Amino acid sequence: MNTHFTFFWSKNTTEIIFSGWPGENLGSYMLALIAVFLLSLVVEWLSHARLIEPSSDNNVGDGLRQTLMYATRVGLAYLVMLAVMSFDVGVLLAAIAGCSIGFLVFGRRVFMRSKVVPSNMDQTDLPPLKC
Structure with missing residues (x-):
């Protein structure tokens, strides 16, 4: 097995997140x-989502749901980071494209009808992702 410690680009990436995945097949690499x-x-999407309707009588439940969303977002972000650590340029570009298009779509400014941003529009269920 050949481990890279510099960026490269090849469909023969044998490890992205799991051992042996995606293998040396072009279709698997594209997948x-x-x-x-x-x-x-x-x-x-999770960074910009507003999925939890706060209830005034159940702060513990709201806090647990918010914590679960946060744990999910952090776990998925770490999986993206591990994929990028394969040092494959294609994987890096796919991760950047996913984050960029996600910000474009879910960042709310592109698809808003009004140019005025309501004061509650910046409120999301989770704090900004800062590493």
Whole structure:
């Protein structure tokens, strides 16, 4: 097995996140790039999502749901990071594209009808992802 410690680009990447995945098949490599893209997109969606309706009588439940969302986002972000650590340029570009398109779509400014941003628009369920 050949481990790279510098960036390279090859369909013969034998390890992205799991041993032996995607293998040396071009179709598997393309599927792996799509998976990294979608994973990055989901991380960005969770960063901007407003999924929890706060209830005034159940702060513990709201806090637990928010913590579960946070743990999911962090776990998926670490999987993207591990994929990028394969040093494959295609994987890096797929991760950047997923985050960028996710920000474009879920960042709310591109698809808003009004140019005025309501004061509550910046509120999301989770704090910004800062590493």
